Amino acid sequence: MQFVSTDKAPSAIGPYSQGVIANGLIYTSGQIGLKPNGELIGDGVEEQTHQVLQNLQNILEAAGAELTDVIKTTIFLDDMSDFGAINEIYASYFKEHRPVRSTVAVKTLPRNVKIEIDCIALAH
Numbered sequence: 001m002q003f004v005s006t007d008k009a010p011s012a013i014g015p016y017s018q019g020v021i022a023n024g025l026i027y028t029s030g031q032i033g034l035k036p037n038g039e040l041i042g043d044g045v046e047e048q049t050h051q052v053l054q055n056l057q058n059i060l061e062a063a064g065a066e067l068t069d070v071i072k073t074t075i076f077l078d079d080m081s082d083f084g085a086i087n088e089i090y091a092s093y094f095k096e097h098r099p100v101r102s103t104v105a106v107k108t109l110p111r112n113v114k115i116e117i118d119c120i121a122l123a124h
Contacts, residue, residue: 001020001021001022002020002021002022003017003019003020003021004017004018004019004020004021004026004028004059004062004063005017005018005019005062006018006058006059006061006062007036008036008058008061008062009031009036009055009056009058009059009062010031010034010035010036010037010038010055011038012029013034013038013110013111016029017029018059018062019059019060019062019063021063021123024122024123025071025120025121025122025123026060026063026065026069026119026120026121026122026123027118027119027120028056028059028060028118028119028120028121029118030074030076030116030117030118031052031055031056031059031116031117031118032048032052032109032110032111032113032115032116033047033048033049033051033052033113033114033115034051034055034111035051036055036058040111040113043114044114045077045079045082045085045086045114045115046085046086046089048113048114048115049085049086049089049090049115050089052115052116052117053067053089053090053093053117056117056118056119057093060119060121063121063123064123064124065121065122065123065124067093067094067097068097069121069122069123069124070094070097070099070119070120070121071099071100071119071120071121071122072099072100072101072102072119072120073099073100073101073102073117073118073119073120074101074102074103074104074117074118074119075090075101075102075103075104075115075116075117076103076104076106076109076115076116076117077103077104077105077106077114077115078105078106078107078108078109078112078113078114078115079105079114080103080105082114082115083103086115099119
């Protein structure tokens, strides 16, 4: 098992790693709309979604992978009415690549953000 860490994504806000490579797969921790310096990007779901996906992209890059290596994502939303907006942004990052995905509505998320996403990707 190999731990993944990059300064191009926010440090973990708890006792966990940004990512782990194990058995040919990369597992990321859930990413929220924090900039790499730890500041919240803003209150809107759109800007938070962009930041979350950039964070995931940077963690994958640190592990030697990219978004086209993603097998599965899990999205946690505090409001399902944001589903359409995040879908548009999500599609702009994944383009023709369509990993499997689960989307779950939750009561609250860390730092009261609107969205959190984690992923599983192929390691090279």
